[in-house]
Amino acid sequence: MSTSFKPTPSSKLNSKIISTRTIYDFHGGIHPKEMKTLSNQTAIVKPPIPPKLVLPLQQHIGKPSLLIVELGQHVLKGEKLADADGMISAALHAPTSGIIESIIDHPIAHPSGESGPCIVLIPDGKDEWCELEPCEHYEHLSVSKIQAKVREAGVAGMGGAGFPTEVKLHPPHHDKVATLILNAAECEPYITADDRLMRERAEEVVQGMEIMAYALQPGECLIGIEDNKPEAIAALREAAKETHIEVCVLPTKYPSGGEKQIIKLLTDKEVPNGQIPADIGVMCQNVGTAAAVYRAVRFGEPLISRVTTLTGEGIQQPGNVEALIGTPIDWLLSQYGFQAKKAERLIMGGPMMGYTLKHVDTPIVKTTNCILAPTHKDLPPPPPAQACIRCGLCADVCPAVLLPQQLYWFSRAQEYDKAEHHNLFDCIECGACSYVCPSSIPLVQYYRHAKGEIKQQKQDQLKSDQARERFEARQFRLEREQAEKDAKRKARADAAAKAQAAKKAAEAAEPTDSAPGTQASTAPEDSAETKKAAIQAALERSKEKNPATDMSKPEAVMDLDALKTAWDKTQVKLDKMHDALDDAKANNPDQVEKLTRAVEKNQMRVNQAKQAWEKASASQTTKVETNAEAETPDIEALATAFEKAQSKLDKMQDALDNAQPEQVEKLTRAVDKNKIRVNQAKQAWKEASANQTAKTKTSIEATIIKEVAAETAEQPDIEALESAVEKAQSKLEKMQDALENAQPEQVEKLTRAVEKNKVRVQTAENALKAANSISATNQNGEQ
Amino acid sequence: MSVIVTAILALLGLAAVFGALLGFASIRFKVDGNPIVDEIDSLLPQTQCGQCGHPGCRPYAESIADGGEINKCPPGGEATIQALAELLDVEATPLDSEHGEEIPKQVAIIREDECIGCTKCIQACPIDAILGSAKHMHTVIASECTGCDLCVEPCPVDCIDMVPVDQGLAAWHWHSPKDQNIIATDKVGLVTEGANLS
Numbered sequence: 001m002s003t004s005f006k007p008t009p010s011s012k013l014n015s016k017i018i019s020t021r022t023i024y025d026f027h028g029g030i031h032p033k034e035m036k037t038l039s040n041q042t043a044i045v046k047p048p049i050p051p052k053l054v055l056p057l058q059q060h061i062g063k064p065s066l067l068i069v070e071l072g073q074h075v076l077k078g079e080k081l082a083d084a085d086g087m088i089s090a091a092l093h094a095p096t097s098g099i100i101e102s103i104i105d106h107p108i109a110h111p112s113g114e115s116g117p118c119i120v121l122i123p124d125g126k127d128e129w130c131e132l133e134p135c136e137h138y139e140h141l142s143v144s145k146i147q148a149k150v151r152e153a154g155v156a157g158m159g160g161a162g163f164p165t166e167v168k169l170h171p172p173h174h175d176k177v178a179t180l181i182l183n184a185a186e187c188e189p190y191i192t193a194d195d196r197l198m199r200e201r202a203e204e205v206v207q208g209m210e211i212m213a214y215a216l217q218p219g220e221c222l223i224g225i226e227d228n229k230p231e232a233i234a235a236l237r238e239a240a241k242e243t244h245i246e247v248c249v250l251p252t253k254y255p256s257g258g259e260k261q262i263i264k265l266l267t268d269k270e271v272p273n274g275q276i277p278a279d280i281g282v283m284c285q286n287v288g289t290a291a292a293v294y295r296a297v298r299f300g301e302p303l304i305s306r307v308t309t310l311t312g313e314g315i316q317q318p319g320n321v322e323a324l325i326g327t328p329i330d331w332l333l334s335q336y337g338f339q340a341k342k343a344e345r346l347i348m349g350g351p352m353m354g355y356t357l358k359h360v361d362t363p364i365v366k367t368t369n370c371i372l373a374p375t376h377k378d379l380p381p382p383p384p385a386q387a388c389i390r391c392g393l394c395a396d397v398c399p400a401v402l403l404p405q406q407l408y409w410f411s412r413a414q415e416y417d418k419a420e421h422h423n424l425f426d427c428i429e430c431g432a433c434s435y436v437c438p439s440s441i442p443l444v445q446y447y448r449h450a451k452g453e454i455k456q457q458k459q460d461q462l463k464s465d466q467a468r469e470r471f472e473a474r475q476f477r478l479e480r481e482q483a484e485k486d487a488k489r490k491a492r493a494d495a496a497a498k499a500q501a502a503k504k505a506a507e508a509a510e511p512t513d514s515a516p517g518t519q520a521s522t523a524p525e526d527s528a529e530t531k532k533a534a535i536q537a538a539l540e541r542s543k544e545k546n547p548a549t550d551m552s553k554p555e556a557v558m559d560l561d562a563l564k565t566a567w568d569k570t571q572v573k574l575d576k577m578h579d580a581l582d583d584a585k586a587n588n589p590d591q592v593e594k595l596t597r598a599v600e601k602n603q604m605r606v607n608q609a610k611q612a613w614e615k616a617s618a619s620q621t622t623k624v625e626t627n628a629e630a631e632t633p634d635i636e637a638l639a640t641a642f643e644k645a646q647s648k649l650d651k652m653q654d655a656l657d658n659a660q661p662e663q664v665e666k667l668t669r670a671v672d673k674n675k676i677r678v679n680q681a682k683q684a685w686k687e688a689s690a691n692q693t694a695k696t697k698t699s700i701e702a703t704i705i706k707e708v709a710a711e712t713a714e715q716p717d718i719e720a721l722e723s724a725v726e727k728a729q730s731k732l733e734k735m736q737d738a739l740e741n742a743q744p745e746q747v748e749k750l751t752r753a754v755e756k757n758k759v760r761v762q763t764a765e766n767a768l769k770a771a772n773s774i775s776a777t778n779q780n781g782e783q
Numbered sequence: 784m785s786v787i788v789t790a791i792l793a794l795l796g797l798a799a800v801f802g803a804l805l806g807f808a809s810i811r812f813k814v815d816g817n818p819i820v821d822e823i824d825s826l827l828p829q830t831q832c833g834q835c836g837h838p839g840c841r842p843y844a845e846s847i848a849d850g851g852e853i854n855k856c857p858p859g860g861e862a863t864i865q866a867l868a869e870l871l872d873v874e875a876t877p878l879d880s881e882h883g884e885e886i887p888k889q890v891a892i893i894r895e896d897e898c899i900g901c902t903k904c905i906q907a908c909p910i911d912a913i914l915g916s917a918k919h920m921h922t923v924i925a926s927e928c929t930g931c932d933l934c935v936e937p938c939p940v941d942c943i944d945m946v947p948v949d950q951g952l953a954a955w956h957w958h959s960p961k962d963q964n965i966i967a968t969d970k971v972g973l974v975t976e977g978a979n980l981s
Contacts, residue, residue: 058952112955385960412959414865442960452956457862459954464829467929470910471831471839 021222021248024268026261028397029253030432032189032352034228035378039311040192042319044200047335049096053121053326054363055081056108060156061163062088069119073100076130078302081119084151090164090366091154093302095324098123109348109365113358121326132300143215146297153296154366155303159183159257159286160349162367165293168283169215178281179267180218182209182290184225184232185250185257188350191370193307194287195229196320201291202235208290209245211297216283221245223287224262228252254352255430259284261399273426288369308364310336314343314373323364329371330360343373344381351379352431386439394433394443400426404433408443411450416457419450427451563616564641567609568677574606638685649675722768729761819871820848826866828859831909832931834883839909847871854878858930860885888948889930891923897942904934904943 058064065082069075075094082092098121106118133149135141141149151166171177182205186194198205213221223240225233227249236247250256250265260271263282271277277284288306295301304325311318316337323332329346330338347354348362350370364371372379394404402423410419427447434443581596823844830840835855837843847853853867854876861878868875878885893904893913900918905911912928915921923934923943935943 110952110955111957112952114952114955116952445957445960448957449959456954456956460828461825463929464827465825466927467829467831467910468824468840470912470927471829474909474911 021246021266023248023250024265026256026264026399027401028399028432029255029261030397030435031252032254032435034252035190035311036192036195036228038190039309039318039320040195042317044196044307044320044322046322047327047332049123049125049127049324050327050331051123052101052328052331053095053098053123053324054106054328054361055092055095055119055121055326056106056363056365057082057092057117057119058108059092059162059325059365059367060090061161062086062090064117065089065092065154067103067119069100071100071102074098074124075100075121076128078132078304079130080152080154080302081121084154084164088164088167090156090162090166091152091302092119093154093304094121095304095326096121096123097126097128107359107362109357109362109368111355118363134299135297138211138214138297141297146211146215149297149300150293153292153300153302155289155292155296156366157286158288158292158306158366158369160353160367160369162365165285165289168278168285169212171216172278172281175281177216177218177278177283178220179263179283180209180213180216180221181262181266181282181284182221182223182245182287183257183259183262183284184223184229184236184287185262186229187226187252187254187257188352188370189254190311190372191309191350192311193309193320193369195232196309197291197307198225198229198232198287199235202232202239204291204294205287206236206239206243206245206290207298208292208294209285210243211293212283212285212290213245218283222266223247224250224256224266226250226252226256254432255399255428258399258428258430260428273423303366306364306366306368308368309370310373311370312343312373313375313378314339323368325364325366327364328361329357329364332364333360333371333373338373342375344376344379345374347372347374347379352435353429382434382442383440385441388439388441391438393436393438397432397436399430399432400428402427404443407450408441408446411446414450414453416450416454420454424450424454563609563613567606567613570606570609574603642682642685649677732758732761817845817848820844822870823847823867826859826863826870827856828863828929830858830929830931832858832929832933834858836882852876852879855882857883857885888950889932889945890925890928890948891930891932891934892925892944892946893920893922894942894944895920895922897940899940901939903937903939907934907937909933 057067063085066085067082069081074097075081076097077094079094080091081094081100084091101120101122103117103119105115106120107113108116108118110116135149138146147166147169150169151164155165157163157165157168184194184198184205186192209221209223221244223236223245225236225247227233233247233249240247248266250262255261256265259277262284263269263271263277263280267282269280269282271280271282292303292306296303305322306325307320308323309318309320310333315333316339319336321332321336329348333346346357346360348357348368348371349355351372351374354370354372388405388408390405392405394408395402398404400423404427406422407419407424407427410416410422411424424447427444429444429448431444434441437443820841821844824841827840827844833839834857835843837846843851843856847867853871853873854864856863857878864875864878867873891913898915898920900915900920902915902917902921904921905913905915909931910927910929912924913921913934914924930945930948932945935941935945
């Protein structure tokens with residue numbers, strides 16, 4: 001089957017002048033009753049403009065057209081309604097002037113009978129043309145201009161497949177077109193549209209072919225026509241007299257009009273499996289397409305109507321009509337005496353390859369060459385299928401030289417790979433095998449089904465391969481990320497161990513303590529051991545300093561802070577470890593034990609740090625209580641602690657907002673903890689300030705010296721409070737600004753923050769007022 | 784006697800030579816992994832949905848290669864079971880309903896105005912078919928989605944729907960003719976499909 005042929009050199013073909021061309025033969029074929037005289041006796045008539053036109057966006061092979069009109073828009077005849085979308089697509093034009101009524105899903109010409117998007121045009125009856133761009137001499141146009149004109153006109157193959165014609169006007173890249181064939185065979189029974197067109201408009205057909213030849217520059221131009229159309233042959237010969245076009249008469253045999261069959265008949269070449277005619281230097285076009293190309297180039301007319309055969313015993317006046325694209329079939333038939341009672345069904349296309357219409361209001365499209373309304377007698381429904389008797393008649397008539405019987409078995413048993421190996425996809429679905437089958441097996445339907453299934457399976461396979469690739473890529477990425485994380489962790493642990501060793505060495509060399517605050521703050525952050533050491537040192541220091549009565553205030557504050565940070569840090573680490581432990585429990589059972597131990601250790605450390613801090617703060621409090629001078633720094637320290645905690649919380653919330661998804665959960669937990677801490681700090685601060693107020697009151701009743709002392713202590717207090725109020729206010733303003741500029745999803749949070757801050761400002765102001773009044777009373781007392 | 788000894792020696796020699804050859808070949812041309820797993824894996828639909836009880840299609844393929852059941856894949860359905868049965872030359876068994884029913888192809892769709900941008904579905908998607916970043920709307924790449932519905936459960940606001948894929952006319956193909964199995968003497972008329980013209 002898949003024999004490849006070398007294209008004959010075109011120069012040789014050019015020089016050869018053939019008077020009577022050898023017509024080859026193709027395998028198989030049948031001779032069904034022609035039934036053509038039913039409709040080819042009368043001239044093509046133009047039906048009136050229908051009350052409604054339905055224009056499907058997909059009338060061709062390729063992508064659906066892109067809509068460019070709006071609802072209610074008034075359009076002129078020939079105006080473009082939809083544009084070609086991409087290379088393999090075709091434009092769509094208004095067949096008459098009118099108004100775009102709607103764009104709806106409407107039953108379209110498709111064997112499924114399903115609906116597709118359609119433009120509904122209500123004609124205004126004026127049939128008013130838009131401005132066209134005629135051209136007297138196509139020879140003056142460039143090839144690309146002709147291609148563009150054909151594309152603009154939305155011409156698509158009118159033989160039945162509907163392949164956009166413009167694409168077939170580009171010569172193949174690698175080779176010249178050796179043969180341009182105009183397919184005028186019209187081999188299917190009943191159909192006479194091309195026959196009538198050639199009889200009446202042979203000039204148009206021939207000139208259309210000349211335009212195509214101008215674009216393709218083929219070695220030879222052939223028109224293949226069956227010998228059952230003598231009038232058309234004569235008309236064509238007459239029209240082609242002065243040209244290099246050769247009219248080749250073919251013996252009548254179905255399916256000589258098949259693309260591959262007509263190529264075989266005229267050139268003896270076979271299109272190899274999986275290739276197209278262009279690959280062997282042949283280009284095939286339909287006669288209707290040639291006429292449409294001529295009208296598009298000569299008059300600038302887009303493809304808005306086509307010759308369609310209305311035939312069958314169910315129609316009183318069968319014949320050919322030049323119907324506007326989009327004419328509803330039921331309306332069109334009613335114009336020519338359609339007898340619904342007589343007609344068994346409506347077939348779009350011929351009796352061999354056409355399909356039964358499921359909706360009578362389906363519109364005429366660019367590929368509709370025939371509407372067949374056969375009576376029961378004309379075209380009886382197929383009798384029920386019986387068992388295959390393996391007579392082999394189907395193989396005898398198959399024009400593609402396949403083994404229909406084998407294909408039938410494989411398709412029926414769903415052994416699609418075997419069917420494919422038997423070249424199922426070379427089947428042209430001509431129906432010759434079903435026609436001769438003595439068991440009336442609907443063979444073609446089996447093949448169509450099998451083809452559809454195979455295509456579906458291939459698509460599914462493609463999709464699942466794609467999914468596998470994506471899945472594997474993702475797995476790889478996750479593994480790589482994990483490895484990177486592990487490497488980082490290891491590097492950090494190594495660095496910490498080194499730092500620890502260095503520190504130990506330093507401690508051994510210089511056992512005396514340096515300034516406690518600085519040491520605590522400069523301690524390396526990541527090493528647990530170092531932290532432990534720092535806490536130990538701080539603990540010792542606080543122990544040492546506890547009995548000491550005369551202690552510098554900043555040092556005490558810093559010490560306390562250091563302890564607090566140390567505690568916080570250990571706590572955070574413990575939390576992290578808990579998380580790690582949870583992860584390990586889920587994923588890595590062999591590490592659970594180690595981690596549990598580590599967690600326990602850390603818990604101890606945390607407890608130690610906490611105790612240290614508690615002790616230190618307790619001693620601080622007692623000191624504050626005993627030492628009036630220490631009061632202010634304590635409150636200040638608490639206030640700063642509170643402020644710090646607050647800012648930390650804010651930062652954390654920011655971090656949470658910007659966090660990576662896998663960190664969100666952890667951060668949320670951290671934020672919650674910090675909130676608690678902030679509240680604690682706030683309470684501590686409030687209590688301390690309340691204490692102080694109370695003490696200040698008692699101090700009024702104390703001695704003058706004490707009063708002076710209290711006054712000196714209070715003065716900075718008021719200042720501090722004032723600055724606190726200012727700070728809080730400026731912060732509040734900033735927040736309000738932020739709120740105004742905030743992104744919608746953050747508004748809620750910011751609003752809450754602003755409210756909190758308002759409360760804070762209020763408290764600060766209250767505190768300031770209280771302090772002011774106290775100092776006022778103090779001054780009064782002094783006076 | 785010497786003939787027997789010669790024969791035995793010759794055979795021993797041959798055995799040693801071929802043994803060495805085979806031993807060498809078994810090391811030199813060792814095939815990593817079971818090649819049948821790849822073949823089985825290529826038949827599975829690759830939704831990675833885990834409905835079979837294995838964490839992905841490949842582990843399921845491995846379990847089948849080890850002699851496991853072939854009827855645990857609802858997304859593949861009967862077609863996959865048929866293909867597996869043919870490949871492994873075993874009896875095709877009907878789909879085990881314990882793992883789910885065969886349903887038409889689905890695709891996940893995120894109701895985008897309800898998405899809070901939590902990225903949970905992105906982490907759940909086995910084939911990275913969901914796009915988006917933290918605090919920003921996510922969306923499903925419909926052409927990549929296998930319809931495994933693993934993203935539905937983690938969504939905190941339940942804004943992911945599984946909808947059947949509308950394949951439209953492009954995916955339509957002729958249905959198979961009904962098997963009638965009648966004999967020549969039966970004269971049952973067929974009901975013609977098509978529009979009711981009267």
